[in-house]
Amino acid sequence: MRSHINTHAPLAHEVLAAVLQVRSDTLKVLLWRRALDPHLGRWSLPGGRLRPDEDVETSIRRQLAEKVDVRQLKHVEQLAVFSAPDRVPGPRVVATAFLGLVPSDVDPEIPEDTEWHDLAALPRTAFDHEAIVLRARDRLRSKLCYTNVGFALAPSEFSVSALRSLYSAALGYRVDATNLQRVLSRRGQLVPTGRTSPSGRAGGRPAALFSFVGEGVHITDPFAVFRPPPKRH
Amino acid sequence: MRSHINTHAPLAHEVLAAVLQVRSDTLKVLLWRRALDPHLGRWSLPGGRLRPDEDVETSIRRQLAEKVDVRQLKHVEQLAVFSAPDRVPGPRVVATAFLGLVPSDVDPEIPEDTEWHDLAALPRTAFDHEAIVLRARDRLRSKLCYTNVGFALAPSEFSVSALRSLYSAALGYRVDATNLQRVLSRRGQLVPTGRTSPSGRAGGRPAALFSFVGEGVHITDPFAVFRPPPKRH
């Protein structure tokens, strides 16, 4: 069985990432403009071919390193496989799509042919890349609600109101700063650093600064319902 | 770029599914015993090679059709790509893993070399298949809480207490029948069929029968927190 697994038509595997960042209060995705046919001039996701010696996550991290400093990429996760036989013209290519997140306080050096695009107004994209971007957005939105992924969008130190605007931009609706702080604090995700930020030009009380307790995504609101019975004292 | 994408080492793509079913109050997975080396005699997931003309979901459905009647497979969803270069010996094979669900009232004809195995006591599995099974279990458990996937584990008509034992088996802890009914009803997932089941040998009040409102998984508890503001009246 396994022995004739390679006797069929060749099949290539590529990895693609929708790298998201909140820039000027808007959720953006990093796209590059294709310089070759097919789909010359359209915008597409960074990525490329899977090499023989790497798994898909290693591969996407390597390929993104050319666009974004790896240190700045705070989170990477698999989204799904896109495998329609005709998803790209020519020989078949199956793609594993990723979500990548960059905190809002960095402005990576990016190549000439790449740009940050507003997710709410995507340009004409190549192949099935628009579907991938939308999938990334939806994944981010749900995970913001029940995990600590927020840390990957935020600077290492931030005021609650700065965090509020990040969440608002990513989720697409106004989030209340008061309750955001309470929710994250109750879940033990937010720690005060003790420092404060100078108040802005218009005055106002200086904001206390916070940071997330740890890196690495984990679930903070594990069971919406059907909770397992709590441990008896 | 794209033009030399096929000049590298060949790469095969396989699809694998962890097909789960609750059988005699236990969550089980369908495994087949390998008849060939490598890993001869170990238990592995059904699946096989991706053909040139099909996408991964079409492929896994086709390959499962040999084991389980497709009509009986109420739900199929992608889990993740498993791509470690050495995940199988020999030429490289990347796998797309799936979760499949079969309702508890069917007992599919399965081939000689396949068996249902208790998830709590997995036998020695081939390759990375154990990790895939565990991933499937975890996905099912979380989705039971915030979606209507339950329909894919349940018969088309059932009593609340039957549903309770399905949920208990899948989740791994006791679920209260009273509250299960209330939660699902509040979310508009459960409709009474009007019929009742005859009471058992030991007597007792006959149970009212229910069914899920629809097929197709969708999220029923969309936002654990950070809910978008409700529409004003």
Place this chain on the structure above:
DNA sequence: TCAAAAGTGTTGTTGATACACCCATGA
């Protein structure tokens, strides 16, 4: 009339929203 199983009512808790009010700073 009793045991068994199903179904209902009630109470309490938790986690979240909304909003009024208080605090600290720059001009």
Place this chain on the structure above:
DNA sequence: TCATGGGTGTATCAACAACACTTTTGA
């Protein structure tokens, strides 16, 4: 001292867990 933004306190609400109680059946 006032405008501006940050922070706290509190009322309220919704969803769920727990459990006692009632109903309906078979023997």
